[in-house]
Amino acid sequence: MALTKAQQLEDLRVHGIGNCKRCKLHATRSTIVFGEGNAEARVMFIGEGPGKDEDAQGRPFVGKAGQLLTAVIEKGMKLKRSDVYIANVVKCRPTVNMELKRDRPPDDEETSACGGFLKQQIDIIQPAVIVTLGNPSTKFLLNPKEGITKIRGVWHLYNGFPVMPTFHPSYILRNGGDASPLKRLLWEDIKNVLAYLHGEVSFADIVKKIKTLPELNLRDTTADKRDDEVQGNLF
Numbered sequence: 042m043a044l045t046k047a048q049q050l051e052d053l054r055v056h057g058i059g060n061c062k063r064c065k066l067h068a069t070r071s072t073i074v075f076g077e078g079n080a081e082a083r084v085m086f087i088g089e090g091p092g093k094d095e096d097a098q099g100r101p102f103v104g105k106a107g108q109l110l111t112a113v114i115e116k117g118m119k120l121k122r123s124d125v126y127i128a129n130v131v132k133c134r135p136t137v138n139m140e141l142k143r144d145r146p147p148d149d150e151e152t153s154a155c156g157g158f159l160k161q162q163i164d165i166i167q168p169a170v171i172v173t174l175g176n177p178s179t180k181f182l183l184n185p186k187e188g189i190t191k192i193r194g195v196w197h198l199y200n201g202f203p204v205m206p207t208f209h210p211s212y213i214l215r216n217g218g219d220a221s222p223l224k225r226l227l228w229e230d231i232k233n234v235l236a237y238l239h240g241e242v243s244f245a246d247i248v249k250k251i252k253t254l255p256e257l258n259l260r261d262t263t264a265d266k267r268d269d270e271v272q273g274n275l276f
């Protein structure tokens with residue numbers, strides 16, 4: 042009998058990753074942060090790697106940035122966090138000089154050692170849409186020429202999966218938090234994701250838009266005052 046998606050993920054976690062030492066990050070980790078959520082999720086959020094709180098708890102996005110992501114999911118998207126799947130490109134915490142003081146993005150060696158696990162997670166889950174959070178995860182899946190500030194809000198495809206790149210919640214927290222205009226941009230991107238999930242935008246529409254790249258002015262940025270007002274109270 043074929044394994045369920047949850048069983049396949051568990052198999053990957055236990056037998057694929059196991060006590061992985063494929064890159065140097067194993068030396069300083071407390072736990073491997075595999076990812077969590079619904080194996081049948083329609084939405085997959087992907088960040089770059091675990092931070093201090095995640096390393097301690099063995100769960101992705103549980104620190105302050107995680108609280109913002111959870112608010113986006115629950116208050117903004119009206120989903121439960123357990124409805125979606127959340128993972129990172131690397132499963133162990135990268136820190137500057139391996140000193141466990143300051144977090145940093147994973148380097149190329151770590152990304153190439155670990156990234157295959159994320160690709161397997163995507164293959165198993167087969168989400169309707171992937172949301173990449175920040176530059177490293179966007180670069181890993183899409184290898185775009187432009188950085189996240191240019192390509193956020195623009196649909197892309199990874200192996201046939203629609204991908205919406207947007208800001209990492211920690212970037213928003215570092216740049217004004219609740220008062221940051223970046224938060225409104227994040228919400229615009231999430232609204233695009235919701236439009237696709239609700240069938241208001243079709244896969245063909247997304248592909249049509251992608252075909253017109255690299256014109257990056259594809260997003261409908263028409264200010265929708267009502268939505269903005271709602272968003273202000275959402276997360």
Ligand code: SF4
Pocket residue numbers: 058061062063064065066067073131132133151154155
């Ligand atoms: S980051 Fe990934 S490849 Fe590196 S040790 Fe951890 S699980 Fe293994």
